[in-house]
Amino acid sequence: MAVATLASRVAGFLRILVLAAALGLGGRLLDTYNLANTVPNAVYELIVGGTMASIVVPLLTRAALREPDGGVLYAQRLLSLIVYVLGAVTVLAVVAAPLLIDLYAPGFTPDQRDLAIVFSRFFLPQILFYGVSATTGAILNIRGRFATGAWAPLVNSVIVIAVGLVYLAIGGATGTGLTTGELLLLAVGTTAGVFAQALLVVWALRRSGFPIRLHLDPRGIAIRRIGKLGVWVLVAVVASQTLTAAATRAASWGGAGGITAFQNASAVYLVPFAVIAVSVMTAMLPRLSEYAARGEHQRVTVGLSRAVRTALVVMAPIAAAFVLLGPTVAVVLFDHGNSDPATVRVLGLVLTSFGLTLVPFTSYMILQRGLYALQDTRTSALITALVAAVGVAGCAVAGAVLPKRDIVIGIPVAYAVAYLAGLIVTALVLRRRLGHIDGWRLVRTHLRVLAATAAGAGCAGLVLWVTGPASWTGALLTLLGAVAAGGAGYLLAGRLMRLAELRHLLNTALPGLRTW
Structure with missing residues (x-):
């Protein structure tokens, strides 16, 4: 899980860099795309996301322990409820797309607003896909299967990275005047990444032996209790x-x-x-x-x-x-x-x-x-x-x-x-x-860390002052040099001030440094 999470975060970061290069950081297109792609995440978090870890997972766990069927029927009904609720929310959100865009970006130009509305109507079905992915992932977790849920976001990022690279290769526009092909590449490709993420988790749940079945009547899962919690x-x-x-x-x-x-x-x-x-x-x-x-x-x-x-x-x-x-x-x-x-x-x-x-x-x-x-x-x-x-x-x-x-x-x-x-x-x-x-221990540690950080910042600042502004290659060398000098200064100052927390961390991560 740790490896999968790290890989997913690295891929997610690469996704940001590729899209910035392809759509043009500083142009109106990237702002429009990012804003439209933020809306489904915000709506999903508002409806379901916040309750998933704090409420849904404990309820699924309790049902798995107490129900004669191991909580299978309960999980099916909960999944059904999520699909029906988020399906309805998705339809309403698509209809209300202009209002959502105006809520988040009143400073957009008319062209940006129009394009953001079009993008958002392609992106808003992600609400349902996120819900299905999270719920099926939770069911997998309580069945002792964690790997697929941890790796699934990587699939999403890889697909969107591919979309960004293709867009960059074909010389796509960086303004709001997109061709139909450019629009479909970005809009469909982005949502395809979220769909693939959900599909992978659903496939893994099915492969685990869990019978995926939606019930027309999802009652019987204590909906009122979920609401109160x-x-x-x-x-x-x-x-x-x-x-x-x-x-x-x-x-x-x-x-x-x-x-x-x-x-x-x-x-x-x-x-x-x-x-x-x-x-x-x-x-x-x-x-x-x-x-x-x-x-x-x-x-x-x-x-x-x-x-x-x-x-x-x-x-x-x-x-x-x-x-x-x-x-x-x-x-x-x-x-x-x-x-x-x-x-x-x-x-x-x-x-x-x-x-x-x-x-x-x-x-x-x-x-x-x-x-x-x-x-x-x-x-x-x-x-x-x-x-x-x-x-x-x-x-x-x-x-x-x-x-x-x-x-x-x-x-x-x-x-x-x-x-x-x-x-x-x-x-x-x-x-x-x-x-x-x-309190006193926290205050003492903060003061020592502040002093050590100041020493490290002084070393890094000296490198920055010596090198000055430069090209991209120069900026990279400056960054590496400043980080190395700042890190060395911070560690030396931390040792001189007997910063116990730093010593414990280093001794745990690098057992060879026991003499620290």
């Missing part, structure tokens, strides 16, 4: 999607390339979080839940503190790298093909701003797992709503105050303020619930 999850999802919509709307006012600069920079900044922080959170949640169930709040506190400090020693230098090297990273990754150099520069500045968000966002997400372990979804949802409110207000201020081209740079700053507010409130709530949150 999902109320607070829905509140959190609505809040998150509201913030995403506000950020996208603000980015659309930034002119051509604004939405793409924001989304691509966001994708880059989320890579270390997904690889490192999510791994930490996945590993710690079962233990925290066990401690909380036993009333061992001291162990919950220790576990949360350790997770925050462990993630901090890795994420802080990465955040500093984004702040210092954001423009250089953008040139190396996106200055290819039909990309506009001016938009690449803006993307780099957006990535710099996102560097301010990485640490508070990571710590906030980790502490939220403490509330999950305590089974307090209500408080978690209310804090998520607070974060969304602060973020939406920040995006509105950015749109009203900043120059048009700088609006997209201000959005990550709004995110940073929002997640910092959420982090503080979550910490205060947990302190009241648990008695304490290991």
Whole structure:
């Protein structure tokens, strides 16, 4: 599963790079395509996505343990309900496509709006495919089969990468005036990737011996119970999607390339979080839940503190790298093909701003797992709503105050303020619930990490100052040199300050460094 997840994320990142080169980073076409392809994901998350892991999987597991048939009938009825609900939602979304586009991108030109509506009507059936893929994947998981679900997103990315390469090879347009063939290649090819992902998971479920059958009457799965359990999850999802919509709307006012600069920079900044922080959170949640169930709040506190400090020693230098090297990273990754150099520069500045968000966002997400372990979804949802409110207000201020081209740079700053507010409130709530949150140790570790990060940033900044602006090859060499110098400076400073969390990580990952 770990190998499959890493491969899928690498392929997903390559997909972003290929589409940027083929459709033209900074052009109106890529903004239009990305926005239209965002809508089905947002609608799916709003209807089903947020409840899948927190509600559907536990219910399927319970049915598999308690029902005489191993939960087969329950799973069939649940799959039927998902298909019927998402099928109806898909039809409604296709009809309402103009309203959805106007909601997310009021700053589009008339040509962009028209093309986005056409794209979205090809893309919106993905809502149903995502639902089928997630539900069948959950059924596979409770039957002890994990591999196919982990590999399936890779198929999606490979297909879309192929579409982007073909589009680049035929010299497709980078404006909104597409030929019928170019339009169909992008629209059908993109949705074909999601369909193939769903088809692979359904095939694997069928091959496992599970009888796939839709029931005309899906009742008998305690729909009311699912609704009650999902109320607070829905509140959190609505809040998150509201913030995403506000950020996208603000980015659309930034002119051509604004939405793409924001989304691509966001994708880059989320890579270390997904690889490192999510791994930490996945590993710690079962233990925290066990401690909380036993009333061992001291162990919950220790576990949360350790997770925050462990993630901090890795994420802080990465955040500093984004702040210092954001423009250089953008040139190396996106200055290819039909990309506009001016938009690449803006993307780099957006990535710099996102560097301010990485640490508070990571710590906030980790502490939220403490509330999950305590089974307090209500408080978690209310804090998520607070974060969304602060973020939406920040995006509105950015749109009203900043120059048009700088609006997209201000959005990550709004995110940073929002997640910092959420982090503080979550910490205060947990302190009241648990008695304490290991505050002094957290403060000491943050100060030491800050000092070590400053030392590493100084070394990286020296390399950046010596090399100066350069071509793509020069930017690559500068990036490699700055990362190497910054990493060495951070590790040396961490050793001098006896940064225990960094020592533990290195000793675990590299047993040969026991003398650290």
